[in-house]
Amino acid sequence: MFELFQSENNQKYYFNLKAKNGQVILSSQGYADRNGARNGIDSIKTNCGDDSKYERKTASNGKFHFNLKAANGQIIGSSQMYASEAGMENGIESVKTNAPDADVNDATE
Known part of the structure; x- marks a missing residue:
C-alpha cells in the first residue's frame, strides 16, 4: 500500500510504499x-x-540501498538501508511485486 502524508509543518507531501507486513520498502x-x-x-x-x-x-558504512528512477533519471523513491546485498535485492523484488497494484491511503484528505 502507498501511504500519502504531509510533513509536520504541512509544507511538503510525501509517500511511502509499505509491504503487507507494514514495513516501509520505499x-x-x-x-x-x-x-x-x-x-x-x-x-x-x-x-x-x-x-x-x-x-x-x-x-560508506557498508550497508546497501537502492533508488528507483523515472525515465528522465530523476529519483522517485529510495529504500531503507539493508545489512546485506541479498536483503537489498529482496527489497527491490518487493517493490516490483507490491507497487503495481498497490492501493493509496491518502492521509491528506
Whole structure:
C-alpha cells in the first residue's frame, strides 16, 4: 500500500510504499503539492517493473540501498538501508511485486 502524508509543518507531501507486513520498502522525496506526490506514485507504478531503473548503492558504512528512477533519471523513491546485498535485492523484488497494484491511503484528505 502507498501511504500519502504531509510533513509536520504541512509544507511538503510525501509517500511511502509499505509491504503487507507494514514495513516501509520505499520512500519518496518531498513534493510541493498533493498532485505532485500522486504523480510520483503513478511513476513508481509505471517504472517499478524495469530492473534497469533501479540504482543499487553501497553506503560508506557498508550497508546497501537502492533508488528507483523515472525515465528522465530523476529519483522517485529510495529504500531503507539493508545489512546485506541479498536483503537489498529482496527489497527491490518487493517493490516490483507490491507497487503495481498497490492501493493509496491518502492521509491528506
